[in-house]
Amino acid sequence: MGVSQSPRSAQVIDLATARQRQQAQKSLVRLAPELDGLEMVYQLAGSPDAFYGMPILAWGLREDGNVVGLVPWMETLTACQEVNSQENGYFIGYRDPETEEIFDSPPDHKYYELTAAADYFEYEASGEVTLIQQLPDTLGTHALCMNHPNAPWHIKPVYGWRLYSDGSVDALLADEQKATMTPILLGDNCLYCARAHHQSVYFFQRHIANRILEEDPATLEALAMMVIPEE
Template identity: 30%
Template sequence: MAPRKSGRSSTAKILPFPSRPSRKDERRVLRLSPEYSGTCLLYAHHVLSRDKLFAIKILCWARLANGDTVALVPWLNGVSRCIDLDNPDSGQAMGYYDPHSEARFDQPPIQHVAALDALSEVLPPSSKGIAGAVVQEIPDNIGSHAALLIEQQQEFALEPVVSWRLDELGNMDAMVADMDRATQTPVLSRDDCLYPVREHPGFRYFFQYHIANQIKAGGVMAARAISQLIKT
């Protein structure tokens, strides 16, 4: 989560996303459009700093049941909509950031809105609401890792997330590979060796690739992450 200075910029002023209360079923995720250009979600986290904004890579864009289009990010041990991050002490969404152009904006990119419009027409939402019925599977393009405690060996492992599955109830599962069952590499989306990481009893958190690499390399960041995992 690389820090971004929140000082004045030549780009437009970034305002917090508007909070619009709605019923839970209206916020259900219906369709996904993978983020492929590295766009980040900017957020404030007062526990970490009151002077900076932080950036986290966006996993994908989602069409909600109420028609809104929002960004989704792996957050702690789940996936969060940007509109759910509304507490500055634990994470408050403050806009979007393109690291290539350094542009900041507060509306979903038009290409993802168009893609979700098209998906909604081609794959209209089902009214059956069958738990576990997969409606979409997208690859993980941001290097997400799942941290797993392996109690038998008294150690932990970082497993790369291969893909994410969306079911009819709007739930998303991170899929990791059981390499003992893998018959070919690289392991791709929909491979038979993939399983939902939530089924692993030692699953704790999601980390993006730069944090996962720091943990693998050791050092202060690794010590802090391991300490947090053990305490959970």
């Protein structure tokens, strides 16, 4: 005689909640500047035999305890491991230019620096989004700013970066008409957050920004393909 079994209770998985929880674990809680010249190494699909280096701006501690290198990349400050595009490049590892060593994990000393700082400051959770930290930009990063697809674009130097309590990071640009002192430093009243004032923002390394400003034909053609939407 068989034994009847009660059906197992179905578990309803809220995918939206799961995604939000996963994203929260990736949220940044602390930043530390990179001051020793360590680089991100990446490759392009069109040049499989070549490696390219890009200076790391900072290291970030995530809510889940992981540390990631951060570079200004396309539309945001991006974790190096998330650079994964056939067109624009994909992450290979980190590099110490002094020793030429390539490694796939952030250095231990940055992990200890970030966790110690996070423990020391330990901001209390708040219902409002608040400013956690500001870092100066040390790479000469520039932002291409557009407010409408058909409106003129502007290239502006990035003076710093702000980390907020929701884990978001925004670039600091300057309204030169409001600048009263030089050089422009963090805390000056002429600085404003890029995302709050511009519909679209793309970040470039200093040498690429200079090519754009010099109206280099090849650079402008590549720029048009990258940032101008198809009609």
